[in-house]
Amino acid sequence: MEKETNNAYKAHCLVLSYPTQRHLNPMLEFSKRLEHKGVKVTLVTTRSMSKTIHKEASSIALETISDGFDEGGFAHAESIQAYLERFWQGLLKLPLSEPEILLPGLPPLQPQDMPSLIYDLNTYPAFFDMLASQFSNVDKADWVLCNTLYELEPEVVDWMTEIWPLRTIGPTIPSMYLDKRIEDDKDYGFCIFEPNSDACMKWLNDHAKGSVIYVSFGSLAVLNAEQMEELAWGLRMSNSYFFGW
Incomplete structure (x- = not known):
């Protein structure tokens, strides 16, 4: 690979090294060769290691x-176990100044745009481990079923089908509201909270179509005061009616 004529890079490569000199130096030399071929390179090490490095003049970030x-x-x-656990947590929260978190159908994401259980591992460590372990053997699955439909997010579906044998099975809502294949199927699953459907429907019917924002927190999320204030200001500035669950 070579640099583009406008001096732009064709790719950005993140090079991760275990924080010892005999690991870091070979990775630095490898990074130089990548950058010489037109690849932008960012070399990552720990803060404690960076304080001891006598860095030679280099273009490597x-x-x-x-x-x-x-x-x-x-x-x-x-x-050793305690160190490695903290080391890997640090990698997952990597604070790049030029994030390359690009997902199909979405704008570039900053680390703080990700769910808090990914961005801040101290918030829900048990749930992070549970979710991560669910995908430990996904490559061996015959099918990966996803609660969406192709027309809703075709870029994501196309991207995922190149990786796994994906099939969309959504939206998984009662049949009477979708294809009516199951007669009288109107009830939507279980509810772990006491519903107030009549009051909600009456309030919604008093407002124009498309004028209400539905805010879903899920059953596990716990928002702190700062997050709740930010959310409240966002809803107020939307100039729309809203209700949440």
């Missing part, structure tokens, strides 16, 4: 992450 032991590194960890 250097980003740092926290391994949980920013002052002393590995020597200050209580065990």
Whole structure:
């Protein structure tokens, strides 16, 4: 690969190295060769390691992450296992100054645009482990069933079908509201909260079509005061009616 004529890079490569000199130096040399071929490279190491590096003049960008032991590194960890756990958490929260989180059908995402259980591992560590483990053997599955429909997000579906044997099975709502194949199927699953459907429907019917925003928090989310205030201001500035669940 070579640089484009306008001096732009064709790709941006993130190079991750375990924070020891015998790992970092070979990765730095490899990064130089990649950049020489026209690939933008960002080399990542820990903050504790970066404080000890006597960096030679190089065009390679250097980003740092926290391994949980920013002052002393590995020597200050209580065990190898404890250090590795904190090290991998740091990688998952990598604070790149030029994020390349690109997903089909979505604009470029900043780290804070991701769900909090991904962006801040300290919020829901158990749920992160549970969700991550669900995909540990996904490559062995005969089918991957997704609650969506192709027309809703074709870019995502096309992208995923190139990776897994994906089939869309949505929207999974009662048949009477969709294809009417199941007679009298009007009830939507279980409800773990006490519903007030009549009041909600009456309130909705008093407003024009398309004038109400529905805010869904889910059954597990816990918002702090700052998040609730930001959400409230966003809803107010929308100049729309809203209700949540």
